[in-house]
Amino acid sequence: MLAACATTPAPEASVAPLAPVEAAAVPAEPVPVTSLVRQVSIPHEKFTLENGLTVLVHEDRKAPVVGVSVWYNVGSKDEPKGKTGFAHLFEHLMFNGTENLPGDYFKYLQQIGATDLNGTTNFDRTNYFQTVPTGALERVLFMESDRMGHLLGAVSQGVLDNQRGVVQNEKRQGDNRPGGLVFYEVLKALFPEGHPYRHSPIGSMADLDAASMADVRNWFVDNYGPNNAVLVLAGDISAAQARPMVEKYFGNIKRGPVNEPAQATVPVLGAPKSMVMKDNVAAVSVSRYWPVPGLLDPQLVALDVGGSVLGGLASSRLDQKLVREEKIATSVSAGLFAFQRVGVFNVSATVKPGVDPAVVEQRLDQLMAEYIANGPTEDEVRRASVDEVAGRIRGLEQVGGFGGKAVTLAEGQTYTGDSDWYAKNLATYASITPADIRSTMQQWLTKPAFSLTLEPGQRAPYEEAKSVAAKGGKKIDPNTRAAKPGPKRELPPVGQLSELDFPDVTVTRLSNGVEMHYAQRSAVPITQMALSFNAGEAADANSARGLQSMVMTMLEEGTTSMSSQQLAEAQERLGAEIDTGSSLDRSTVTMSALSANLGPSLGLLGDIVKNPAFAADELERVRTQRLTAIKQIQKDPNGIAQRILPSLLFGTDHPYAVLAGGDEAAIARFSRDDLATFKDRWLRPDRMKIFVVSDRPLSEIQPLIDAQFGQWAAPAVPAGVKNFGAAPARPASPRIVLVNRPDSPQSVIVGGQLTPADPRDNIEAVQAANDVLGGNFLSRINMDLREAKGWSYGVRGSAQLSEKAVPYVISAPVQADRTGDSIVALNEQVGSFLGGKGVTSEELGRTIANRVSGLPGQYETSSAVLSAMMSNDLYGRPLNYQETLAAKYRSYTSSSLDQAIRATVDPKGWVWVVVGDAAKVKPQLDKLGMPVEVVQPR
Structure with a gap:
């Protein structure tokens, strides 16, 4: 509903300035990470049905919705030889109807207004999730219980054959991307024959071809029993309300066999391995991979934070040296891929065109050796920990989806048997020391590694699927089913569904007349903010495609008082995320800040927007990165289409005839003056509006924002103007x-x-x-x-x-x-x-x-x-x-x-x-x- 206060106009009315408000106190120092960790809490109740189903319920009344997540403790690591990809294939089958709900499951979910709905499979688990209106919870519990207990009578040979084809196209889609085959080689190099993590969850074409109805039946019976599952309900529901419904729909499902997920040790390579791959890539990349401990190991946080400091943060060691200072790489990364039993630690660098890859490799190894020997500083560790905890706080605003509260609880319960694992894990981030990280790095990253060089060239022949019939297999009736359907169950009705209560929106003006739209949301202590400029990609002249994007990128690459490195470090200390972006019509600078650190975060935002340095050395670095990125877009099938279609639709001179990534020739010639002139014409207060959603009241927010932007004056040069002519008519024939x-x-x-x-x-x-x-x-x-x-x-x-x-x-x-x-x-x-x-x-x-x-x-x-x-x-x-x-x-x-x-x-x-x-x-x-x-x- 609309806010009813004197400063809020009717929806189409003009806006008026707020009365002056005394500025709120700004904290002198960022809130310590220990205080941030204490803000992360997901109180919940746990109960177990007689058939072994574990149920977790978290009450969150901020919206009339409930996140429903079911995790099965089975993934691709549990697949026997010759059955790779089957856990993921089975996930697809679970969306194709049950004995009491024939047809596609999305049909029933859409009928009740489900959002954030999907299913995923990884090495260690398979999950199904959706967020539903509270009044539809009983129905979705029926649906999930029907999948768990009443599936096989609906799985036909025709459904299996169809979803086999869909999964194989999912595999092709990933494999078709530049570098899409790398992960397969990494797993084969790190994990020996017979190791549960040697193959990827997508599986091989041959094994997918061979999947049979007997495989379907056995996999379901062996792995999808209630005693191998965790059900999480998070949102507008209490445990007292939930328990009768859960018992009603899941209680009569019989236990399955006791599933013992595959065990796996962390292998150690006997000697260094290396490989050169060729693919549709624009530049050479060099990578190192090590097998390391996984999620259950006490060293998990040390490996994660160590990777962030080395190459995960914007301020990382490798970024600072290889990209910013020495400029021999266009991008770097380092970090941990953590699975339940094992992990993979990866360090990578994309070589700057014209630089010898051997030079980058040598320098990468030198920097790693120094880091492993000496470890990170206290400041680096704290910045990495704050960055991690702030990200968790943001993610926990959502009850369901890919990473909300339900996922957080289910992950701990499934992998560790402890639904409070998230809290213990975060406490470790708050207490980890440089010495902990140094000793862990020395233990694991001094072992032999797998080195992979990916360079431009023709990739090896692709392994395509072969149909069963082509192999001489027997033709099977598509109506054959995995089992005989059981007794009919009655679908419960949907209860009363609540209407949307959109937050009240107040429109005000800063002291200089800049319009600000504000809404309050109190679920998490976060302030989200966007500075929206009437510019966008359409502000580029036809001869300067990509200028707007270059300007927005360069805003983050240093101000007149802070270098790009200092900006990155400052954001990490505050747990703030400041990003730039654009659409066809608007250029935006967004900030997600911990509200406790809002004052200094706004100070950074103001400096970035008002005082960009556009330093010559940073411009040359970003130019090289952008030109390399364009060449990569020209290798990617989706990127190729995105660069071609707009001019076909609009004609080459139209403002919307954008060129994804920009025009190479134009980007090669942009000068600092070009960037500064664009900023003065387009990124200015008379072309800006501010949008804010915060847990803090407007009376606290407004003076802080006004202090940063209320005195900002437009430059004397005229504002930019977009030149829209008539778009061409669409063709009469295709x-x-x-x-x-x-x-x-x-x-x-x-x-x-x-x-x-x-x-x-x-x-x-x-x-x-x-x-x-x-x-x-x-x-x-x-x-x-x-x-x-x-x-x-x-x-x-x-x-x-x-x-x-x-x-x-x-x-x-x-x-x-x-x-x-x-x-x-x-x-x-x-x-x-x-x-x-x-x-x-x-x-x-x-x-x-x-x-x-x-x-x-x-x-x-x-x-x-x-x-x-x-x-x-x-x-x-x-x-x-x-x-x-x-x-x-x-x-x-x-x-x-x-x-x-x-x-x-x-x-x-x-x-x-x-x-x-x-x-x-x-x-x-x-x-x-x-x-x-x-x-x-x-």
């Missing part, structure tokens, strides 16, 4: 632009067209209709290419909103041999939807229920609220726009959604960009009856 990328196991298909849609005029109807066509998992194009045909890991279509235009874009990575067929299928689906087969009553009901019921979960976090506030301003929406959406969605009919999407998308207006192996792909495309133009990457 065409294909093919970019040859040899040896690609997948083709990336991106189709786009300009539309007449206006982001301020009923765009919500277009977006709702697109949920059916291409906007989510259950969309027609995804269900066709992924779930029905198994040709892709995922297909999406979206109306991409910007201030002056709304293109519609489809993205479809598909297996190479189905490229032409996929374009045919996409055209058929789009044509059918826009023709006589529009939104059905079932699709309408599901879509509206999902959009209405999902609103509370969609705006659960302060970062989501901040983003919404900025979008509302960009598109001229009222301050309470989010609270108007439910009524708008409920007013839609199938006819009104059909009308909206048919007025937006033209089935013949496509430009299709295809990035793939032309030798395999072009013959397929030539048969489609569309003109095909072969071009080079831009």
Whole structure:
């Protein structure tokens, strides 16, 4: 609801300045890490059902949603020989219906407005999670219990065959990226034959081909019993409320065999190993890998903090020396990949073009030797610890998702048998010493390592999948099922669902008239803030594509009083994150600060924005990094498509004809004066608005912000002006632009067209209709290419909103041999939807229920609220726009959604960009009856 105070206007009213407020006291020193650790608390209750299911319940009433997470204590390390990838394949099968819920599980989740829903598999566990409205909790508990106890009767041979194809396309999608094959070689080099961590969770094509219905049945029976699972409920629920529901739906599931997850020792290489790989990369990278202890080891924190100091923090030793000072590398990294039984410690450097890789390797080894011998300083350790704890505090605002409270509790319980493990772990970060880290580094990083050099060149032949039939296997009836279905269970009704209560938004002005939008969220002691400048990528002249991005990057590379190294160190001491970014229409500087350290964090933010140095040596370093990044984009299939499509849609002179990464020739010639002139014209207070979401009241926030930005005056030079002309008309017939990328196991298909849609005029109807066509998992194009045909890991279509235009874009990575067929299928689906087969009553009901019921979960976090506030301003929406959406969605009919999407998308207006192996792909495309133009990457 809208804030009702004298300083807050009606949604469309003008704004007025706040009355002067006495400045709040600013802490002289950052809050110590021990105090930060005490702020991290997830109180919860634990109980165990008679069948062995462990249940954890955390009560958090900030929003009417509950995060539901089920963790099974089984992962790829538990797969027997010849069954690699099976844990992950089985995760996919768990989304394809149960005995009492036939069809895709996402259908039932969307009907109740679930958000943050997915499933993942790693070496050590498989999990399933969703955040649901409180009134839908009982239904989702039924659904998870049906997966746990009533699955096999729904798994058919046809479902297995389809999901096998989907997983193989997921593997191709990862493998197709530059460097996508490296991890396989690292695991093989570090872990001997028979070691549980020798193979990756995605598995091999051959083993996936061989997966049988017997494997499905045995895997489920052996590993998916309640006594091998942890159920976590976090959110608008108490243990007293939860226990009867959990017992009702999970209590009658029988125990499974006692699962004993695979044990694994940390191997030690007998001698150093080395390898050279070639791939579609732009620059040489050199890496070192060591097997080290994992999550359960007391040395975990020492390895993690040690890696952060060495190469994980922005201020790290390797960054400071190799990138900033010596400028022989364009990027570096170091850190720990921690698994349950083991870990992998990695140090890497990307060699600056023109520098001998041997020089970088030698210097990397020297710096590591010095670090291992002497260890980190006390200040480095504290900065790394504060950075880690601050990140945990931010993540715990969310009840579910990939890293919220439910995940934190489940991880400790599953891996260590202690749901409070997170607290003990954080306490170690607060108490770790330089001596602890030095001794741990000396123990593990002086052992033999695996060295890998990745350099530009042609990669080795790709291992493709072979069908069972091609191997001479027996044809199996697709209707064959893993088991006979059990007795029917009744799906419970959905209870009362709460409406969204979007935070009150107050609009004020600073002393210099700068507009500020403020909302309060008190779930975590964090202040999120964005300085939004009316610039963006559209501010670049056609001859200077990439200038805006270079300026935004250089803001973080030193001020007139602080070097880039000093800025990085200062942020880490405060636990602050200050980042720059941009969209087509806006350039933004964002800050996430611990509210206890807000005063000094704002001081850093003000210095970065108002006083950038644009130092010549830093500019040359960033220029080299950017040019290297562009060359890498030109190697990546998605990056290639992103660089080509905008100019095809808008024409080369339009402000929105952006070039991902920028124009190489322009970036090569940008001077310091170019950057300073752009900043003076575009990044100035008369083009800025401020957006804040904080746990602190406005009376405390406003004077601190005013002290930094309220006296900032615009320079004398005129402000920049964007020159939007008329966009070109979309074509009357489709065409294909093919970019040859040899040896690609997948083709990336991106189709786009300009539309007449206006982001301020009923765009919500277009977006709702697109949920059916291409906007989510259950969309027609995804269900066709992924779930029905198994040709892709995922297909999406979206109306991409910007201030002056709304293109519609489809993205479809598909297996190479189905490229032409996929374009045919996409055209058929789009044509059918826009023709006589529009939104059905079932699709309408599901879509509206999902959009209405999902609103509370969609705006659960302060970062989501901040983003919404900025979008509302960009598109001229009222301050309470989010609270108007439910009524708008409920007013839609199938006819009104059909009308909206048919007025937006033209089935013949496509430009299709295809990035793939032309030798395999072009013959397929030539048969489609569309003109095909072969071009080079831009």
